[in-house]
Amino acid sequence: MSRAHSCPSRRRAAHRLLLAALAATCAFLPPSAPSGAPPRVLAVRPLPALTDAFAAYAERGRPDGRWTGGDSTYSVPVRAGRLWVFSDTFLGTVRPDGSRPPVGDDGRPGPKSSGFVHNSFVLWDARGPHTLTGHDRAGRPVSLVREAGGDRPDGPWYWARAGLPDGGGAAVVYARYARTGPGPLDVAWRGNVLARFGAGDLTRPRTLTPLPSTTGTAWGAWLLREGGRTYVYGTRAGPGGGSRLYLARTCGRDLRGPWRYRTAGGGWSDAETRAAPLRGPGGAPLRVSQELSVVAHGGWYALVTQQADEALSPRIQLAWARSPGGPFTRPVTVYTAPEAGPRGTYGDADVIAYNPHEHPDLERPGELVVSYNVNSLDPRDVMARAAVYRPRFVRVRLG
Numbered sequence: 001m002s003r004a005h006s007c008p009s010r011r012r013a014a015h016r017l018l019l020a021a022l023a024a025t026c027a028f029l030p031p032s033a034p035s036g037a038p039p040r041v042l043a044v045r046p047l048p049a050l051t052d053a054f055a056a057y058a059e060r061g062r063p064d065g066r067w068t069g070g071d072s073t074y075s076v077p078v079r080a081g082r083l084w085v086f087s088d089t090f091l092g093t094v095r096p097d098g099s100r101p102p103v104g105d106d107g108r109p110g111p112k113s114s115g116f117v118h119n120s121f122v123l124w125d126a127r128g129p130h131t132l133t134g135h136d137r138a139g140r141p142v143s144l145v146r147e148a149g150g151d152r153p154d155g156p157w158y159w160a161r162a163g164l165p166d167g168g169g170a171a172v173v174y175a176r177y178a179r180t181g182p183g184p185l186d187v188a189w190r191g192n193v194l195a196r197f198g199a200g201d202l203t204r205p206r207t208l209t210p211l212p213s214t215t216g217t218a219w220g221a222w223l224l225r226e227g228g229r230t231y232v233y234g235t236r237a238g239p240g241g242g243s244r245l246y247l248a249r250t251c252g253r254d255l256r257g258p259w260r261y262r263t264a265g266g267g268w269s270d271a272e273t274r275a276a277p278l279r280g281p282g283g284a285p286l287r288v289s290q291e292l293s294v295v296a297h298g299g300w301y302a303l304v305t306q307q308a309d310e311a312l313s314p315r316i317q318l319a320w321a322r323s324p325g326g327p328f329t330r331p332v333t334v335y336t337a338p339e340a341g342p343r344g345t346y347g348d349a350d351v352i353a354y355n356p357h358e359h360p361d362l363e364r365p366g367e368l369v370v371s372y373n374v375n376s377l378d379p380r381d382v383m384a385r386a387a388v389y390r391p392r393f394v395r396v397r398l399g
Contacts, residue, residue, distance in 0.1 A: 173220025
């Protein structure tokens with residue numbers, strides 16, 4: 001790469017300190033896998049400590065608008081604690097029989113109604129979990145990121161993508177969506193934005209900046225900071241089902257700077273239209289889920305995705321690469337969500353699992369901590385059984 005395309009030299013001192021810290025960290029990692037072979041999966045087990053913590057918090061819901069379930073489930077370390085980033089969120093109470101009250105007409109949670117917003121946070125600090133939403137002039141909960149007119153039933157909305165620490169707060173990518181029909185999957189992507197939340201007020205973005213959106217790529221499926229750059233993974237629906245995976249990067253930590261895009265030849269271009277799908281074995285484009293993770297583990301990068309060649313598959317897969325841009329090994333199933341499908345724990349063909357994410361800041365050396373979402377294609381299910389619509393967690397042990 002030419003000097004004109006490298007990151008600014010004024011950051012070299014900081015980079016040296018970062019590399020020294022990374023080197024110290026790597027000294028405590030388990031021995032690397034044999035040369036040329038990625039880490040092996042030794043075991044995958046449910047992680048009830050996290051799953052049950054969210055369930056216990058939801059079951060203690062109150063009419064004042066506490067989180068009782070949500071999806072996406074990204075996490076970001078912030079000054080105050082850990083920020084859990086959710087998309088569609090139910091608020092309020094859970095009845096003694098495990099059901100939710102119906103969503104109120106005004107969106108306000110109460111003793112006999114549930115609230116609903118399109119994005120929220122749960123801040124887990126030293127005192128425990130706290131639900132964070134926006135509020136309108138009447139005091140009703142609204143989405144943290146929303147249109148100027150608020151959460152209109154017929155209007156567009158924002159679903160969360162990945163986030164990163166930003167000062168003491170967080171920078172989170174959101175995808176703007178709109179409804180295209182009456183069904184639960186009748187939605188369409190409309191663009192990407194970056195919301196920056198300050199440490200002093202996590203309920204209102206201090207800035208909202210449009211991000212590249214000209215090619216129909218939903219950027220922000222994952223964000224990776226490494227070597228003085230921030231890598232931005234994006235997904236776009238591909239032929240034959242599933243999504244294709246794309247990669248951009250920017251110098252430093254601020255996603256509002258210029259982006260460069262990984263091209264078919266492995267180079268980088270200023271033009272978003274030249275972004276090419278990342279590759280798997282034999283040079284074929286990878287087929288992945290809409291949301292995923294790419295996290296460094298020693299000299300390898302772990303791609304955690306949902307099996308994408310089968311619609312609504314309950315299988316979580318893992319692939320490996322030597323660099324952030326691949327090529328990746330063939331994705332291999334490491335876990336099947338037991339809740340999903342007619343033979344799942346709910347015995348319900350409408351119950352699905354989706355969007356696995358890794359949580360690297362919660363991991364010990366030699367493991368992955370992965371969440372996935374559970375939901376139902378029949379909205380009545382998540383009202384009758386509130387526990388359906390909450391994240392689950394598993395621990396993947398590597399060797």
